Amino acid sequence: MASTDKHYNPAIEACLRGLIASRDWAGVLRYLATLSHSSFRTAGYMLGETLMQPLSDTDFWSFAEALVRSNSKAFLVTLLKGAILRGVDVDSAGFASFCAAIREGETDVRKTLLLLLPQMRSPQSVSALFSLLGVADAERRVSFLLRVPTPAASFVLLLTLRSLDHNRQLLLRTVAYLMKRGDDRSFNLASLLKTYFGLEEVRGTFSRPVEPYQLARLDSSYEAFCEALNR
Numbered sequence: 511m512a513s514t515d516k517h518y519n520p521a522i523e524a525c526l527r528g529l530i531a532s533r534d535w536a537g538v539l540r541y542l543a544t545l546s547h548s549s550f551r552t553a554g555y556m557l558g559e560t561l562m563q564p565l566s567d568t569d570f571w572s573f574a575e576a577l578v579r580s581n582s583k584a585f586l587v588t589l590l591k592g593a594i595l596r597g598v599d600v601d602s603a604g605f606a607s608f609c610a611a612i613r614e615g616e617t618d619v620r621k622t623l624l625l626l627l628p629q630m631r632s633p634q635s636v637s638a639l640f641s642l643l644g645v646a647d648a649e650r651r652v653s654f655l656l657r658v659p660t661p662a663a664s665f666v667l668l669l670t671l672r673s674l675d676h677n678r679q680l681l682l683r684t685v686a687y688l689m690k691r692g693d694d695r696s697f698n699l700a701s702l703l704k705t706y707f708g709l710e711e712v713r714g715t716f717s718r719p720v721e722p723y724q725l726a727r728l729d730s731s732y733e734a735f736c737e738a739l740n741r
Contacts, residue, residue, distance in 0.1 A: 520661040522553050526561050533569060535576040542580075556586055558592030561599045570596065571604030575611045582618055590625045598629055609642035619643045627658045633732055648673050649680065654686055664699050666736045671703065672729060681707050689714055698739050702728065 522545070528599060529537045542553055551607055557577070562570055574593070577585040612618040622643060630636045640651055648670050655667040667684075674680055681703065688700035689712075704712045705720045706728055720728075727734035 511709065518556065519549065519552050522549060523556060524654075525555065526553065530561055530565070530573070530720065535573050538573075539576065539580050550584070552703060555589045556674070558588035559595070562589075562592055567596075567599065567602050568604045569609045575608045578608070578618070579611055579692075582612065586612070586621055587625070590622060591688060593628055594625065598626055600630070600635045600642065606642055611662055612643040613642070619645065620670070623654050624657065627654060627663060628660060630660070630662055633665045633669075634664050636662050649677075652684065656684065659693070659695055661736050661739060662732075664695075664739060665732050668703065668706070668729060668735065671707070675707060678709075681709060682711060685709060685712050691736075698741065702735075702738055 525541055526538060529541060541644065542550060545553060562573060565573065570593070574585075574589045577589060579636050609622075612622065623639065623645070626639060627636060636685060637653075640646070640654075645651055646655070651670050652674070655663050655670065663690070671681060671684065677681040685700045685716055687702070688696045700712075702720055703709070704714075705725060720741075724734060724741075729735075
């Protein structure tokens, strides 16, 4: 049963379970088209939260792709939240196919990045997600990375800014944004970036400066970066 009564209907569940058991994605779409607006919303919640959870990775993403191709606005966020419950493997062929299906839609890409970037636990997975969704522009990547205060995203932010070190105004705006965000980790990252890029224009008191040995390895070792970030 779904997480709340509002998101559960036994008749809808029974029909969807039968269609999903037979891997009849087209049948699911036909059935959904017969539902009222409120029942359609209920079905969407049930699919993402419960009914699709037992599927294999291949079947989950195949079904998700069929649903999103049918009605991205209705299903994308619900399905991504369901995927987060399962865990997202960026190396999955099914996930790659799903990303290829949505990468031409700017809104779909934005929603996917905002939901999934915080779930990426390594710099490699952060970079892979950008690549799968066709986000190659460095400044566009920065705009997303600044919204994700995880160590993995912060490390990729450093590497991305390194390719933009000719754009000093962007570097200064980035550090100012981090300082304004105000939490300890953001302030530490601002300190790292100020020192790394030599941004003497930045005003602020950083109580724990970066040590020279940390700075030397900052962009080559994720472990060293995390040590400096969490100092």
